[in-house]
Amino acid sequence: MRIDVLTLFPEMCEGVFSTSILGKAREKGIVSLNTVNFRDFSGNKHNSVDDTPYGGGGGMVLKPDPIFAAVEHVLAASGNLELPRSEGEQAGEADNVHTIHDDGEAAEYNGESTAQGKPRVILMCPQGRTYNQQIAEELAQEEHLIFICGHYEGYDERIREHLVTDELSIGDYVLTGGELPALTVIDSIVRLQPGALGNETSAVTDSFSTGLLEYPHYTRPAEFRGWKVPDILLSGHHANIEVWRREQALQRTLERRPDLLETVELTAKDKAALKR
Ligand code: ADE
Numbered sequence: 675m676r677i678d679v680l681t682l683f684p685e686m687c688e689g690v691f692s693t694s695i696l697g698k699a700r701e702k703g704i705v706s707l708n709t710v711n712f713r714d715f716s717g718n719k720h721n722s723v724d725d726t727p728y729g730g731g732g733g734m735v736l737k738p739d740p741i742f743a744a745v746e747h748v749l750a751a752s753g754n755l756e757l758p759r760s761e762g763e764q765a766g767e768a769d770n771v772h773t774i775h776d777d778g779e780a781a782e783y784n785g786e787s788t789a790q791g792k793p794r795v796i797l798m799c800p801q802g803r804t805y806n807q808q809i810a811e812e813l814a815q816e817e818h819l820i821f822i823c824g825h826y827e828g829y830d831e832r833i834r835e836h837l838v839t840d841e842l843s844i845g846d847y848v849l850t851g852g853e854l855p856a857l858t859v860i861d862s863i864v865r866l867q868p869g870a871l872g873n874e875t876s877a878v879t880d881s882f883s884t885g886l887l888e889y890p891h892y893t894r895p896a897e898f899r900g901w902k903v904p905d906i907l908l909s910g911h912h913a914n915i916e917v918w919r920r921e922q923a924l925q926r927t928l929e930r931r932p933d934l935l936e937t938v939e940l941t942a943k944d945k946a947a948l949k950r
Pocket residue numbers: 798799800842843844845846847848849850851852855
């Protein structure tokens with residue numbers, strides 16, 4: 675998998691890309707992680723990438739030309755020549771555009787990858803669809819993702835209309851830029867790549883991939899400052915431990931995120947455990 679991040683602050687990303695699981699995945703060749711400073715594509719002697727908004731008002735707006743040029747550069751470097759959204763397509767009509775809605779259920783991605791070889795071009799912004807594990811699992815299947823990160827300013831609408839295939843938000847709060855959101859999304863995608871995590875089972879039992887929050891974990895010592903590890907975990911009885919863990923996960927989800935229980939498939943035993 676190849677991931678490119680268009681940013682004015684590549685150093686923000688490089689530290690994350692060379693550390694821990696992401697650094698190892700990169701070293702092992704599981705993922706190619708690249709940054710592109712789109713100021714290098716400003717095309718003007720002042721190196722400016724933003725300008726005042728037409729129609730007046732405060733703030734600055736990111737110009738379309740450096741962003742398009744930087745994406746075209748990435749496409750050429752990856753052996754692709756065509757923009758993911760070809761000329762003349764209306765927003766939302768192209769088959770590889772993943773229209774963003776804010777109405778939860780109906781906002782499902784169509785679950786299809788972009789046309790063969792075409793990367794997804796993802797704009798990080800608070801107006802985007804709220805990111806979750808389901809989108810992580812879908813994006814983890816793609817061959818090439820390009821993230822666009824702005825700072826301080828808005829984006830010229832033509833970037834949204836003619837270049838971007840997805841708009842993503844990491845939650846209902848506003849950050850100073852798209853880098854931390856992009857890194858959050860990238861981290862969650864890279865750890866899903868086969869071989870990225872040391873222990874292959876850990877991505878499978880994650881919170882959210884089972885649809886439930888994770889059960890409690892304990893390690894040595896069996897007693898710490900008078901607080902004991904539950905006896906069941908020391909019993910060596912694996913079947914009973916599995917039942918206990920499932921019950922704990924259900925209970926924790928009920929207490930903290932009851933909304934998640936609406937979408938998860940519950941067995942009769944699960945339902946009984948929740949009533950207790
Ligand atoms: N840029 C600023 N705030 C953001 C958010 N919440 N999600 C994605 N990109 C952003």
